[in-house]
Amino acid sequence: MISTWSFPTRILHGEGAVELVGAEARSLGGRRALIVTDPGVRAAGLLTRIEASLDAAGIAYEVFDGVSSNPLEAEALSGAAAFRDAGADMILGVGGGSPLDVSKLVRLLAAHRPPLEQYDDARGGAEKITEPMPPLVTIPTTAGTGSEVGRSAVVTIQATNKKTVIFSPRLLADVAILDPELTLGMPPHITAATGMDALTHCFEAYCAKGHHPMADAIALAGLELAGRHLERAFRDGNDVEARSAMLEASMMGAVAFQKGLGACHSMAHPLSTEFGIHHGLANALCLPSVIEFNRVVAQARIARAARALGVRESDVETLAFECAGAVRKLRQTLGLPGGLAEVGVPEEALPRLAELAFEDPCHANNPRACTVDDFLSLYKSAY
Ligand SMILES: NC(=O)c1ccc[n+]([C@@H]2O[C@H](COP(=O)([O-])OP(=O)(O)OC[C@H]3O[C@@H](n4cnc5c(N)ncnc54)[C@H](O)[C@@H]3O)[C@@H](O)[C@H]2O)c1
Ligand SMILES: [Fe+2]
Numbered sequence: 001m002i003s004t005w006s007f008p009t010r011i012l013h014g015e016g017a018v019e020l021v022g023a024e025a026r027s028l029g030g031r032r033a034l035i036v037t038d039p040g041v042r043a044a045g046l047l048t049r050i051e052a053s054l055d056a057a058g059i060a061y062e063v064f065d066g067v068s069s070n071p072l073e074a075e076a077l078s079g080a081a082a083f084r085d086a087g088a089d090m091i092l093g094v095g096g097g098s099p100l101d102v103s104k105l106v107r108l109l110a111a112h113r114p115p116l117e118q119y120d121d122a123r124g125g126a127e128k129i130t131e132p133m134p135p136l137v138t139i140p141t142t143a144g145t146g147s148e149v150g151r152s153a154v155v156t157i158q159a160t161n162k163k164t165v166i167f168s169p170r171l172l173a174d175v176a177i178l179d180p181e182l183t184l185g186m187p188p189h190i191t192a193a194t195g196m197d198a199l200t201h202c203f204e205a206y207c208a209k210g211h212h213p214m215a216d217a218i219a220l221a222g223l224e225l226a227g228r229h230l231e232r233a234f235r236d237g238n239d240v241e242a243r244s245a246m247l248e249a250s251m252m253g254a255v256a257f258q259k260g261l262g263a264c265h266s267m268a269h270p271l272s273t274e275f276g277i278h279h280g281l282a283n284a285l286c287l288p289s290v291i292e293f294n295r296v297v298a299q300a301r302i303a304r305a306a307r308a309l310g311v312r313e314s315d316v317e318t319l320a321f322e323c324a325g326a327v328r329k330l331r332q333t334l335g336l337p338g339g340l341a342e343v344g345v346p347e348e349a350l351p352r353l354a355e356l357a358f359e360d361p362c363h364a365n366n367p368r369a370c371t372v373d374d375f376l377s378l379y380k381s382a383y
Contacts, residue, residue, distance in 0.1 A: 014179065036067065036095075097154070108166065191230075193279075200280075202226060207294060234333075266357040
């Protein structure tokens with residue numbers, strides 16, 4: 001079998017890196033940018049330094065902030081209309097995963113026709129993403145999705161009401177700017193939930209099927225960074241070293257999951273579309289059950305992951321056994337709910353959720369094959 005390994009994004013990382021955005025936009029040939037963001041990011045004042053840098057570089061800009069958490073197809077279409085109305089020639093995605101994903105979709109729609117359903121990765125949509133697209137710079141303000149370096153955009157498609165992954169290497173940002181100062185003001189509950197998304201990406205990528213030694217190494221190192229710094233960033237939002245490490249872990253998780261994700265993401269997606277649960281929180285609720293389910297086929301990897309998360313046991317079997325408990329303990333330390341019942345999911349919804357999780361493509365890479373019945377048991381165990 002032939003594998004494809006690719007690490008192409010230019011990444012600028014460090015305190016104050018955001019001030020380079022004007023120069024970067026210029027070197028990409030931009031003259032008029034559309035900033036794609038959300039109202040929370042705007043209200044937190046996170047655009048100020050970006051706008052100043054664009055002003056200094058002589059780049060005109062307009063702001064589109066019509067993105068919600070768990071973005072909808074209609075929002076991407078509005079963003080694309082804003083891009084056209086502004087006469088923009090490049091896109092700056094600024095925010096958490098939601099605005100960053102929409103920034104990629106605006107880029108896609110700048111050169112491709114709607115509806116978005118036709119680009120669904122699960123239906124071979126990547127092949128339809130062929131036209132040259134405007135440049136894209138991504139600037140994360142959460143440390144979770146790693147969407148700034150990812151090849152995918154997740155969007156709820158109108159026709160199906162399903163979280164749908166649109167994937168193409170052509171959607172990769174030209175430049176990602178990682179500035180920990182932009183994440184300092186993130187409230188503790190968002191720090192916790194987004195951080196658990198980053199941790200889950202590293203975990204699932206490391207355990208995913210497939211041969212990708214580079215992604216494995218990055219995932220394991222990212223897991224270690226998240227294990228050491230997530231609690232610190234949660235306890236003291238101004239701990240810039242912890243914020244910086246979490247941005248690295250988040251970015252590394254997304255670089256690593258080019259290898260694939262797993263059953264936890266398949267379980268998380270319907271929890272967001274059916275019940276509006278934040279994506280990172282949904283992963284945090286499901287991950288320990290998935291670790292227990294996968295342990296019979298991936299003991300050695302789960303043991304290494306446990307060690308990266310700080311579990312101190314010597315033999316592989318005990319390490320793997322302790323892993324799910326360590327994630328549950330971290331979840332509790334971060335003040336996150338401990339089960340689906342606590343976030344208001346009714347028990348009678350579990351069979352339907354199991355069907356939807358089974359239809360989600362992420363579990364194709366899970367180390368252990370999952371049936372609908374397995375997903376039902378997994379949801380019950382996460383309840
Ligand atoms: N593209 C991918 O590969 C990928 C991977 C995982 C998740 N996702 C998607 O990403 C989305 C979730 O992204 P997210 O977890 O980053 O959350 P988000 O982008 O939805 O943001 C959550 C909230 O945090 C606020 N916020 C963001 N940065 C802030 C800051 N610095 N200070 C204060 N408030 C801030 C936002 O305004 C918003 O209200 C989901 O739609 C999920 O499906 C995409
Ligand atoms: Fe995720």
